[in-house]
Amino acid sequence: MAPFSFSATPHFNTAPFSSNPLATRKDVQNFLKALLDPLAAHTSPGGALIHLGYTGTHFDERAALLEGYARPLWGLASLLAGGGSYDGMHRWTEGLKNGTNPSKEGDEFWGWMRDKDQRMVECSPIGFSLAVAPQMMWDGLNEEERQKVGEWLNVMNSKEMPNTNWLWFRVFANLGLSKVGSPFFNPERMKADMDHLDTFYIGDGWSRDGPEGVVQLDYYSSSFAIQVAQLIYSKLAQDQDPDRCEEYRNRARKFAHDFVCYFDEEGRAIPFGRSMTYRFAMSAFWAALAFADVSLPSPLTWSVIRGLLLRNLRFWAHQPGAYNPDGTFTIGYSYPNFNLTENYNSAGSTYWAFKAFLCLAVPQSHPFWSEEEGEEYPVVLRNRxxxxxxxxxxxxxxxxxxxxxxxxxxxxxxxxxxxxxxxxxxxxxxxxxxxxxxxxxxxxxxxxxxxxxxxxxxxxxxxxxxxxxxxxxxxxxxxxxxxxxxxxxxxxxxxxxxxxxxxxxxxxxxxxxxxxxxxxxxxxxxxxxxxxxxxxxxxxxxxxxxxxxxxxxxxxxxxxxxxxxxxxxxxxxxxxxxxxxxxxxxxxxxxxxxxxxxxxxxxxxxxxxxxxxxxxxxxxxxxxxxxxxxxxxxxxxxxxxxxxxxxxxxxxxxxxxxxxxx
CATH class of the missing domain: 2.70.98 (Beta-galactosidase; Chain A, domain 5)
Structure with missing residues (x-):
């Protein structure tokens, strides 16, 4: 679908990724790589910090630069987990070494975590990367470097966290440490967090994100955090926690019946709630269903799920205002707009969108990729x-x-x-x-x-x-x-x-x-x-x-x-x-x-x-x-x-x- 031009737009004002048809797994890999490439020019010499703009947040600048480093890992680690490769992978390997090395303080070190620290959020993609792409994040580290990574992540096990979806970030840090056999893995802390997170569940597949009695069920309860986290966990912890993993898959099946209502036939999701600058993270739930290999509830099929995700990616690939001239994300929605942002949105925050690239961890043989993309929108879901x-x-x-x-x-x-x-x-x-x-x-x-x-x-x-x-x-x-x-x-x-x-x-x-x-x-x-x-x-x-x-x-x-x-x-x-x-x-x-x-x-x-x-x-x-x-x-x-x-x-x-x- 060609994007609609709302005004007499100059011919040179086009989206830098609009030529990509985003129809195949290879197309999506190329889209990810084209979004990763511009980050090289903004990366520190040691790889640990990515600086994308002069903006303010309620947290410190070093944490904002960590966001720029960590959030692209959702896509890069998924690419590697699915057998793909990326020439710039070494930037993130070196960044992990230097960012967790306190001898680099004042240079590349990320800083130690305090209570309710923004750095905790970025432990989530780092932990995910350790779990699914150890060849990038662990295998090349020596024992001293592994010790420092474990020490840095382990700090959050003794710190206070908000009683929200943030608890998932500590779970992912521990999950990653467990997958690489680090002695800093804290199974008791992870189980306690998991048991508490399960108290957020309110039925019909939905989990609240916040205090009991307050209805705040936005994309954090679905594609931005909770549902996606549950599905990733259900894949990675199946052997250790099978009953809970099956429960999470059951929740996802129920939730999918509601969540499909937030998408239209042209691939757009309904903007609602906060963090709209995360853009195509809205469709990450569909990618997570494939990552977790969930058996789908009727009338949803893998061809339909693929269509929901790819149409959303195509919509965003055709939005010129979503990107700076060099191909990095702007802060905003369809165009640069600081007026809509929250005080936790740095220029690096936008790369939470890369959760939608979970689909790249899914092999070509999976029906998500091997079946043809489905009809525009399931007939049974239209006009209702x-x-x-x-x-x-x-x-x-x-x-x-x-x-x-x-x-x-x-x-x-x-x-x-x-x-x-x-x-x-x-x-x-x-x-x-x-x-x-x-x-x-x-x-x-x-x-x-x-x-x-x-x-x-x-x-x-x-x-x-x-x-x-x-x-x-x-x-x-x-x-x-x-x-x-x-x-x-x-x-x-x-x-x-x-x-x-x-x-x-x-x-x-x-x-x-x-x-x-x-x-x-x-x-x-x-x-x-x-x-x-x-x-x-x-x-x-x-x-x-x-x-x-x-x-x-x-x-x-x-x-x-x-x-x-x-x-x-x-x-x-x-x-x-x-x-x-x-x-x-x-x-x-x-x-x-x-x-x-x-x-x-x-x-x-x-x-x-x-x-x-x-x-x-x-x-x-x-x-x-x-x-x-x-x-x-x-x-x-x-x-x-x-x-x-x-x-x-x-x-x-x-x-x-x-x-x-x-």
Whole structure:
């Protein structure tokens, strides 16, 4: 699939890896090597430190340089484990010797680990490499060097670690030491960590990542950490811990039924939660299934799993903004964007993406590689709505639009832009999500798929970060999410989220009841999906009347009472007041040009929005949210959105109308 160009892009602004078809095992090996090669110019003389940019993190610079060294090992070790080779392997061999040698302090030494030290994270790929690629990481070391590696890794056995997925990093350090026969392997510490990690399991294949009672089930619970770690362990520890390994494979089979809902037919995964700069690590779970040789649950087959992974890699290979001119990763998502990053994202952090290269440890004879890549997307998984009970999501790919409705997730500790990453009503693989650049204007707030509220006349805005009382309800065959938000004392916002319906597949419905017992007027602004905000000429969309809007080359914004619609080469996005008889609020429709670099996928976005100033004690809003993304690189046209926008509008279920009528 050729990538869609959102604007008049210069011909030289192309992704450096787009010529690779990424169809075979050899193609994926070449992709990995092409990503490893540029790191040579940024590597220290002793190989232990890779410096990729001048950025700040909450941890020290030496740990950031260790990230640059360690994280590419996920890919390099997998390549070697699968029988591949890489001419630059010696850089990492030397780096391990020098990074763990305290006599190199001030030069190449990584430094000793303290409690909750970022260095602990990087022990995970190092331990994995010891286990699967000892020819690079161990066999060439002399006894003194092996002693120093063991001593350095062993430090974490006596240090405090966060009570999260981080415990897996110590497990992997010990697993690696055990595989190479190091006397520093601590079996008691590893078993205690494993037993505790198993208490995170909450059913249906899902494990929480954080305190009990807090719903934070993002990619760390799947491809970034927990699921992948369990699958790698199930392969490497089968002889020592067979019962636990089988349990992990069982969890993965259950989890796969839910996780497939986060991917679309074009290979994109739905951006949700933190660490989006890890990019194609989103698809590492599919690679880990192959690495662990899990027997797959129907309707998934190895050809389907291969397609899910390779389409995701192809998508990322075609994103020019994901790479610097020399082929190293930028910090961001589809383009360089520090606004979305967390305070633990260094320039080397991005190479967590290399977990997706676990598939290279799988031999060519494995059906993952030997079977032909499967259909675009399993037929049985298309055009459906599925309730995902544990993450409090409702997934839908009706109408060519893959999304999740969400209520109840939140981060248990401070994370930059946490409200945007966990608190939105909907998240989309096609449109991504936006993060605020500030909170003084709606342009700064970039409140896509949120309801922003203000109690100071619009001087500052607030979006939900802590959702309360979130639950599913099923009435007359329809399941929706219902939840509460309390932005200020005396203000309550209750929300119902209803998924798309076959009769209106491009829409989902939101209903809000806002109670205000304060003396303040509550201003609200509810956004739909943020969409690329330029026409084919690269200029900002203009406001047009409905008769002008349409045609293969006519794009623009529609603004009127109760409606806002934006049509661009990326598709169409809109919001309407459904205005049932019980709804008292009639809102103004506006297309807001959000601040540049707020959306993950496009740097210049426009956001259809409904505005209202509430002085009454109670107001109900009923909102239809419309989205039709362009697929397969074709330009948008009136035919692609007009029928859905005008003729297939949704309705509010009678059960909710009764509540609105009182």
């Amino acid at each position: 709505v599925k309730v995902l009970n544990k993450p409090l999501h409702i997934a839908s790919n009706l109408g060519g639009h893959t999304l999740i409705l969400s209520s109840g997730q939140q981060c248990s500790y401070p994370v930059k832009q946490s409200a945007a990453k966990y608190g939105k009503f909907a998240y989309s693989s096609a449109f991504g999500y936006s993060v605020p650049t500030g909170n003084l204007t709606l342009e700064e707030e970039s409140a896509d798929n949120m309801i922003a509220v203000s109690n100071d006349g619009g001087e500052t805005w607030k979006c939900r970060i802590k959702t309360r009382e979130a639950r599913f309800e099923t009435v007359e065959g329809t399941t929706w999410l219902r939840s509460m938000w309390y932005p200020w004392p005396g203000v309550e916002i209750e929300t119902w989220l209803l998924p798309p319906h076959p009769e209106s597949p491009n829409w989902h419905v939101r209903v809000h009841r806002i109670k205000n017992t304060t003396f303040h007027t509550i201003s609200s602004a509810e956004g739909g999906f943020a969409i690329h905000g330029q026409g084919l000429d690269g200029r900002a969309l203009e406001v047009l009347v409905v008769e002008e809007l349409g045609g293969s080359n006519k794009f623009g914004n529609l603004e009127k009472d109760g409606e806002a619609l934006s049509v661009s080469p990326a598709g169409a996005s809109g919001v309407i007041d459904l205005n049932p008889e019980a709804a008292v609020a009639q809102r103004d429709g506006k297309a807001i040009r959000t601040d540049a670099n707020s959306n993950l996928i496009v740097p210049r976005a426009v956001l259809p929005t409904l505005r209202y100033d509430q002085s009454a004690e109670e107001v109900w809003y009923a909102t239809g949210v419309f989205a039709v993304p362009v697929r397969d690189g074709e330009s948008g046209s009136r035919d692609e959105w007009e029928e859905g926008w005008k003729s297939r509008r949704p309705t509010v279920p009678e059960a909710i109308l009764k509540l609105m009528r009182g």
